[in-house]
Amino acid sequence: MGIREAGTNEFVQKIREINKPLFLKILATMHPKHLSITEFSYDLDPERIAKYPLEERDASKLLVYKSGTVTTSTYKQVAEFLPEETLLIFNNTKVVEARLLFQKPTGGVIEIFCLEPGDQYKDITSAMLQKGKASWKCLVGGASKWKHGMKLQKQVNENGVNFILEASIAGRLPDCFIIDLSWKPEEVSFAEILHIAGFIPLPPYLHRSAEEDDKNRYQTIYAKQDGSVAAPTAGLHFTDEVFERLAAKNIRHDFVTLHVGAGTFKPVKAETMDEHEMHAEFIEVAAEAVERLINYVDKTVVAVGTTSLRTIESLYWMGVKVLHEPAIEVDDIVISQWDPYELEHFGIEVKDALKALFYWMIKKGLNKIITKTQILIAPGYQLKIAKGIITNFHQPQSTLLLLVAAIVGEEWKRIYQYAMDNDFRFLSYGDGCLLWNDSK
Structure with missing residues (x-):
């Protein structure tokens, strides 16, 4: 029985009202396929959405939740709420200027939004390094005005060099176009x-165009790997001073890469999650990062951002696949939406799974693993590696809010209401929270 059905079932509703621990136990064992997104909603006052970042990154407020207690601090003090020998995992992806505007000879403007590289490229990095021409899957604004066979052209002068970019439609998929791009100098x-x-493609809910300052502020200070169309926003609040305070407390950090796709803003329109297809995103993780996770599994690992969490949790399930099928190839280690729930019965220890993945990489001669993950973390999912998360406040009825609920259970409602009552700023440029998973 799903949450939606439970809400209309008198008996289960009574359990929910008078025996909360029993209801939460039922919730924890329920398959996320049956979840209804309508149960994960709240009234977000548009005035709470931060349209611009604060002048100082680490001045953003930080809500801290642990063992039922909610407190307020700032990101500058985040080290005070982390135990010594914590390992923080950051996503070092870099937001690319994925919006291209072409003006037709008649004056109309067509917008091309580059989503992800064509299937002929093994990863985003190699696609980004293409010279002279490339093929990308794109959204097209004004596609009805783009006549078949028409080649769009854009000229830009940069530091005295004249660049010419051309675009043509190579094909159409159910939810996007395949666009061939070519340019000179090649x-x-x-x-x-x-x-x-x-x-820079700012989130649609900001309802404004990108400005010059966004080139810097919509990037983390450690952004390195080109490929995202949205920032890993939890990391936007970290500064050199914050990293110095973390190091002074012997709190280490490491990086993984998940290239955030436009699917992160994809609304859940299905009645239950079984009918919602989670977006797949490219991840890159070095063997050294897997080895460091192995060394910290028995200590404290905290993911900075939902993308970092999805990445490291995916590593566990890759290890489970390796243990189940030692001869598995790289192309088959992709993590699909429901893999975690279908592989759970193997009951593999976290360290065993990560060691299996690490040695599999060594055997394959891989200094890093490059693949995709479609993992959906929702109530019913038990965190394997992370003991907590640092993250922003997310939209109602989003898969990101499902992830938060998987970590703190029904407490997410009280946490978000506290944030609303205490003037926290929401979404990408807003404040954030440190949420501990009480079951870890």
Whole structure:
């Protein structure tokens, strides 16, 4: 029985009202396929959405939840709420200028939003390094005005160099177009072309165009790997001073890469999660990062952001796949939406799974693993590696809110109400929270 059905069932509703521990136990054992997103909603006052970042990154407020207690601090003091020998995991992806605007000879504007590289590229990094031409899956604004066979052209002068970018439609998929892009000078990489000719794609809920300051503020200070169309926003609050305070307390950090796709903003329209297809995203994780996680599993691992959490939790399930099928190939180690719930019965210890993955990588001669994950973390999921998360406040009825509920249970409602009552700023440029998983 799903949550939606439970809400209409008189008996289960009574349990929910008079025996909360029993209801939460039922919730924890329920398969997320049966969850209804309508149970994960709240009234978000538009005035609470931060349209611009604060002047100082680490001045953003930090809500801290642990063992039923909620307190308020700032990101500058985050080290005070983490035990010594904690390992923080950050996502070092970099937001690319994925919005390209082309003006037709008649004056109309067509927008091309680069989502992800074509299937011929093994990963985003290699696609970003293409020179002269590339093929990308894109959303197209004004597609009805783009006549078949028409080639769009855009010219940009940068530091005295004239760049010419052309675009044509190569094909159409159910939810996007395949766009062939070519440019001159040909020795320039696609990443450089985007930087020269494109615009930062701010989240749609900000309802404003990107400004000059967004080029810096919509990136973490440690962003390195080109490929995201949205920032891993929990990391936006970290500064050099915060990292110095963490180091002084012997709190270490490491990086993984998950290239955030536009699917992160994809609304859940299905009645139950069984009918919602989670977006798949590229991840890259070095063997050294897997080895460090092995050393910290018995200590404290905290993910900075939902993308970091999804990445390291996916590593566990990859290890389970390796133990179940030692000869598995790289192409088959992708984590699908429901893998965690279908592989759970193997009951593999976390350290055993990570060791299996690490030695499999060594055997395959892989200094890093590059694959995709479609993992859905929702109530019913038990965290394997992380003991907590640092994250922003997320939209109602989103898969990100499901992830939060998987960590803190029904307490998410009280946490979010506290944030609303205490003037916290919401979404990408807003404040954030440190949430501990009480069951770990």
